[in-house]
Amino acid sequence: MIEIAPSILSADLADFAGGLAIAEEGGADLVHVDVMDGHFVPNLTFGPPVVAALARRTRLPLDVHLMVSNPDRLLDAYLAAGAARVAVHCEAVTHLDRLLSVIREKGARAGVAINPASPVELLADALHLCDFVLLMSVNPGFSGQSFLPYVLDKARRLAARVAERGLATTLELDGGVSIENAETCVRAGIRTLVAGTAVYGASDPRRAIRQLRIAAERGLA
Numbered sequence: 389m390i391e392i393a394p395s396i397l398s399a400d401l402a403d404f405a406g407g408l409a410i411a412e413e414g415g416a417d418l419v420h421v422d423v424m425d426g427h428f429v430p431n432l433t434f435g436p437p438v439v440a441a442l443a444r445r446t447r448l449p450l451d452v453h454l455m456v457s458n459p460d461r462l463l464d465a466y467l468a469a470g471a472a473r474v475a476v477h478c479e480a481v482t483h484l485d486r487l488l489s490v491i492r493e494k495g496a497r498a499g500v501a502i503n504p505a506s507p508v509e510l511l512a513d514a515l516h517l518c519d520f521v522l523l524m525s526v527n528p529g530f531s532g533q534s535f536l537p538y539v540l541d542k543a544r545r546l547a548a549r550v551a552e553r554g555l556a557t558t559l560e561l562d563g564g565v566s567i568e569n570a571e572t573c574v575r576a577g578i579r580t581l582v583a584g585t586a587v588y589g590a591s592d593p594r595r596a597i598r599q600l601r602i603a604a605e606r607g608l609a
């Protein structure tokens with residue numbers, strides 16, 4: 389099954405309700421929320437009250453991507469804000485096992501995000517703790533960057549490892565995803581596609597969500 393997760397960071401930030409309505413009306417599965425702290429990445433975005441406000445305005449599950457240093461200090465606040473899925477960056481975490489357990493204990497799906505240049509082999513022994521892995525296909529910090537194709541090889545290696553071990557961990561891809569590359573991403577093992585510019589930058593964003601899904605589903609054939 390394919391999941392499409394429009395990234396609200398690329399929507400009109402003065403009109404969250406409108407951005408959420410587009411995601412719902414286009415048939416999205418999740419809303420991706422990019423949390424940036426101005427430290428782990430050079431940009432600053434949404435605090436827990438903003439995430440709580442988003443959660444109140446949509447029936448879609450919120451897919452919260454924590455691009456923050458010391459996520460252990462902020463995790464509880466984002467879980468309480470109503471995140472359905474939370475990904476912490478492996479580059480920012482010292483005690484990954486503990487944090488993933490906290491996310492699951494609070495009833496959310498636990499994910500690990502990984503930067504383009506970090507080897508997926510880092511996660512080999514933690515995969516059974518991950519409901520999903522969020523592979524970055526741009527350097528985190530901004531939407532609208534170009535897709536880094538070498539990340540597809542990481543996805544293939546990780547998908548093979550997940551299959552070998554019979555795990556239910558799913559793979560999500562984030563950064564530069566488009567209607568043009570969606571099929572290739574799915575062929576590499578990706579099942580959840582985050583799309584910012586490809587959705588909210590399109591002349592018809594609802595149609596863009598539907599087209600992304602059609603393109604992605606071709607990769608399952």
Ligand code: DX5
Binds near residue numbers: 527530
């Ligand atoms: C980058 C963010 C992405 C970004 C995606 O740091 O994690 O989720 O908003 O935007 P596009 O699809 O435009 O690359």
Ligand code: ZN
Binds near residue numbers: 395562
């Ligand atoms: Zn993201």
